[in-house]
Amino acid sequence: MESVRRATPVSEKTYDPHAIEPKWQASWESEGLYHITEDTGRPKKYVLEMFPYPSGDIHMGHVRNYTIGDVIARQSTMRGFEVLHPIGWDAFGLPAENAAIKSDSHPAKWTYANIETQKASFRRMGFSYDWDRALATCDVEYYRWGQWIFLKMWERGLVERKSSAVNWCPSCMTVLANEQVVGDGVCWRCKTPVVKRELEQWYFKITDYAQRLLDDLDTLPGWPERVKTMQANWIGRSEGAEVDFELAGADGEPSGETITVFTTRPDTLFGCTFFLLAPEHSLVKSLVEGTEYAGAVQEVVDLAAKESSVERSMGEREKHGAFTGRYVVNPVNGEKVPIWVADYVLMDYGTGAVMAVPSGDERDFEFARQYGLPIVPVIVPEERRERYDSAVLGHVPQEVDWDEAYSGPGVMVNSGKFDGLPGGKDSEGFRAVTESLAEQGKGRFSVNFRLRDWLISRQRYWGNPIPAIHCPTCGLVPVPEDQLPVVLPMDIDITKGQTLADHPEFYQTTCPRCGGSARRETDTMDTFTCSSWYYLRYCDARNDSASWDPDKAGYWMPVDQYIGGIEHAILHLLYSRFWTKVFFDMGLVPSGEPFTNLLTQGMVKLDGSTMSKSKGNVVAPEDMIERYGADALRAYILFMAPPDKDLEWSYEGLDGMFRFLGRAWRLVTEIAEETAGGCGVAAAGDAAAQKLRREMHRVIGKVTDDVERFQFNTAISAMMELVNAANAYRGEVAQGARDLALMREVAVTLTLLLAPFVPHMAEELWRGVLTEDGSVHRQAWPEFDPSAAAAEEVELAVQVNGKVRGRITVPVELDDEEVIEIALSEVASHVEGREIKKVVVVGGRLVSVVVG
């Protein structure tokens, strides 16, 4: 093959991102290229990335998140959709307060300065946002509608103020929702161990929606399975029964008082050999007061209180318990069961009381062994029944020769009239025992959820004020709608750690109901309330008379593609689903689910660990933009790995991406020069041209398909192949003999395919180099023509007993029988004299011959 290498190019216009990127960013903005409206007649698509917290400079995680969204948005536009692609800032929150304290500034100043910094970075990245819809949740024009929503929730009975043991972060000096206590019992934001405090707080009754939140996960096929699993686990639905145990008085006689427990295994009730109360249970004190048991019980209570304030250790914790000296009566057999206090019983799950069945429950088993309590087998595998059945033994065994509890299915023994029934989760015995209890009024089928109400009040300044007033005569009074917004005052001395509770001008007010003097609520709302509806505000961001116009939400919602980090699998994504269901019930949105499809992107790592300032292993996006330009960074972060997988940063790889962009640039510019004098008419072309044309169409198909499946890494590699194929063609066919029309088509196609990935470079190639009209980002996506991609001949491998013994090249239109004939003659020497048992033809791939 003759190597027809160009000499020094005629034009020395090399790829220079620093010249073209700012130019097009300014141009797009002045043209209003990304400003969108509702009434275009094109189908809508809502592409959304989780909005950032304005923490300062952007990091690689942002780059990845927003680049993925930008490619989807841009390609969707080219494919004919009217695309809503907005951005904003989740701007309330504690870091602003902390930073302000440190720098003797104001949270607002810090926040808005950071927003400007990030905005500039996003512009430099070339993201196609409709800036006219940008918002910050700390803008009063935004948060006033959060207050309005709060009032609507209140009207609907979804707001509650109640006292209970709550999570308190001593570092953030505020309470936290359960979802915000992460990992090993630490604060989601500052990682400080959380302590329990009994406090009166504001809640949203998300538990009212527990069943719907669980059920509707099934309506989300476009969500990753693991996110749905995590949410289902968090909601934690358990089917079981409530069982009422009557408390025996101190004299041992029935007291008439009952304690109800929740159990998922009512079939094991006959094996209940002790009864447990959580240390925090309200009955504990009265049961032991003045008795010889008080001391030991108090020790357990004190230990538990200390435990929860100490960082919990990994793995199993040792169990502690003490007998109270009192008994309950087992409703199925009237037996007296001792009541113990145990620190493995949680006050905030179920009723805080547990029927302990050591033979069937791992924890109870351990506790029984530790304190020498009896273990009565009640569910045993059928084949071992005789060893434990009182009907055989003549007495009820009080001990088992087991190393662990048996919680699997089996047959009921030592259970009175239920003996012989199958036992286990959701078994016949499970139902029979519960029904029997129900008949006597001592129990009932019941469903229990792990999910608890969402604690939304925060004792912090930089948040959305809760629109409520405490009136000494009227009690809790909502701020009337026409008195909204409750404006967050700016004149606060944050360096002294002041909050609204230190601001009399704010909290001194009058009761809207009776006119008397009253105190305004000084807590602010959890920042997750702000992020629970921002995607709706984008639909109608400048509305100053409503949170949003339901018609506009009806047009854009639900979000077609949502993109963000897995860390919000429960937090933000659960809260947003909850609010959307409330809005749906209010008729404000068209669907009960906010996000139809969810893509959770992986982390960006360096040397195997996540980048973080504290580890000092951060690669700053701004530095990379400065060196290689935004386009190379965008393309590279997509090229390294599929979007949902973690990726390992490599500087060398970015070099390679920059080289590729340079090659693509050179290819298009050289073709532009070569075809500057006209292209002539497209000819049938020689073999080389045909090959290039096929390759071009194959790549169109591949890139289209890959973008649809979010396989941006392979989409980019396909574009590399197209560049390689075009260069091979130019190496093969001498200048003057080339098919100019085809080359021009390749250059145009490549530019269009590149456009969503490297928007600045593609725009410069389109308008500047190829001198085409309009913006490349308003062009139609290249049409894939399968027939143009199809080859006339295919090469097939011929296998004999699984080994490749030859190759044949056949016209694609040959039928299987003809292919087999050619294949057999190709491998005749391997088949000769042996019996052909089977021949398999895999179209376009291979022929497999099986011989005896």
Place this chain on the structure above:
RNA sequence: GGCGGUGUAGCCCAACUGGCAGAGGCAGGGGACUUAAAAUCCUCACAGUCUGGGUUCGAAUCCCAGCACCGCUACCA
């Protein structure tokens, strides 16, 4: 402990969901161009898919049993 993910060339990653293990890139070797270097271009080698079984004409892909690493979760009755 529970749930989930990943394991393919020195490295990052592909493989039409059962069909010849390699598309692309990085790093490496060789070459062209250059007085030289950089840049650029051409070219080459390298693994039999974590291990052990099984199903199949055929397994990276499906099944079973393990191993390793990484997430999330965890006394939820």
